[in-house]
Amino acid sequence: MDFLTVLQVLDSTVRLAIPLLLACLAGLYSERAGIFDIGLEGKMLAAAFFAGAIAAVSGNVWVGLLAGIGASLALSVVHGVASITFRGNQLISGVAINMLAAGVTVLIAQDWFKQGGRTPSLTEDGRFQPLEWPMAIGPKDAEETGQRLSELITEASIPQQIYSELLSGHSIIVYLAILAVPLSAWVLYGTRFGLRLRAVGENPASVDTAGISVVRLRYTAVLICGVLCGIAGAYLATALQAGFIKDMTAGRGFIALAALIFAKWRPWSALWACLLFGLLQAIAVRFQSIEVGDFVIPVQLMEALPYILTVVILAGFVGRAVPPRAGGEPYVKER
């Protein structure tokens, strides 16, 4: 295995980890505020559809992104109303959102586009194009020299390979998602809002006693969750793919939840957890089976590893993952 292969696997890791990371951070805000959210999958799916659909109609990917965020926000509000205002069961509300999104996206897509529950393929401006960094080797160089991009990169020096293959050439959402990690860490641990947000997930009564609205804080957290899920969904449909296909999230919302537990509800750990899960997926994609000595590791094991690791963490073998104490419980003010 040469150095370039490692780089290519890492490059693939980044692409696969970004939707997980965005969804994971979304869940982080929500769950830190005491609102469990298993509807991440559904919100991503709805966002993927509306981003794909509106980008296809308007021909502008940014309008699509806004539409995706809007759709995800709408579902967040549903979740908020059900679980904060009406103090319903948060898990049931989340499951309902997942089912609703899976059905409604296909239904609307069929009604609008008549292409069997998918959106038309997006063209140039309807998609997030990869950002070519200055001096990086990209598709343009390949066109000018008439060689394949992979050949050009193979010939380049090692720093140039790292620069062109790994750092350059991702869509803008990838860089924004990575920036969201330090930002989230600062918001949660460095601001008054973050302190209150964490407190409302641990002990809402004390927050209420201090004269701060529990309901308002929780709604804010749920809405931030909606925005991040919306970006994650839009990334799937308009950056990684060129349109929406039914059920295209393929369980990523649930893997993000696993990553959240694995990261013990902390932003930096969430980054590493998502990158680890992305790496496992990327390795499974690149190598069908890995031989270690005489023993062959089947690809299925690599795909199952994120879940196995999560169970191990949950079981308390490697440190304990303690969820926010008031998570999952609607707050009832004493009268």
Add this chain to the structure above:
Amino acid sequence: MTLMKKFLGAAAAVALTAGTAVADPAVIFDLGGKFDKSFNEAGYNGAQRWADETGGKYLEIELQSEAQREQALRRFAEAGANPIVTMGFAMASPVEQVAADYPETKFVNIDGFIPEIPENVQMISFQEHEGSYLVGMMAAMASKSGTVGFIGGMDIPLIRHFGCGYAQGVKAVNPDATIIANMTGTTPAAWNDPVKGSELTKAQIAQGADVVYAAAGGTGVGVLQTAADENILSIGVDSNQNHLHSGKVLTSMLKRVDVAVYEALKAGDSLETGTGMVLGLDQDGVGYSLDEHNESLVTAEMKSAVDAARAAIIAGDLEVASYYATDSCPALDF
């Protein structure tokens, strides 16, 4: 409440009489959905062609979960639908179970396998390995790097059957060719994961592949998209997918599910059952597509070589090994 009950009762009565009055045929689409641009859509096109030509109507359902298979069969059978056409290998055992309870109803299954076919069931299967062999030859001829890719959907024998024929076709043209084969996953979600399809394609391109063949349902949409983005050739499957990326899709391995469904619906009551029907190159059950979208990609040399191989397979001079025969492939390790 009583008013509601009356309404519901009336609706149920109408539904029942409507069911028994006419013996419409029924089509049961598999989990991929009838617009998967591939297998199920081909079936839908066949059924629609029958409906347009005869003015007939057919009942239909798109399955949403495994649990609905037997339920849907029984409901259609109870409603008097005849024949009932079922799409996909996974419907085979539900059909086997249900068929005995409704001896008057004729069942058709496409792609499935039952060791002992009941009296009122017709099993239709395709020689996918023969069609895949032809597109494999074209892939090897179109490839400049000598490396070609195969991306399957869910890892099941049927998809390995596709891959195996393809690999043999590639090796027939270029014995030194490298074939990279990947499966998307082991659950039905693998049929609808275009993002993973894209990543698999990128990984195969990184390993030198410049033609990829996708036999992966909705996942294939991602494969074809990435291949077009990265400027390599792709090969579609089941339906003609050449138009999805005109000039970037080398060809499509056609599996004439539409013809099979059309014929079954057309035969209606006189459908011959109790047998298995195998559609291969000979019956035009499988083949490769050639239209205005890929005519610039398919050279005369390619066409003549493939047509010669086709004739040889039909004549029996050339045998493409089937994955089912030995549960292994002579040209490819999965």
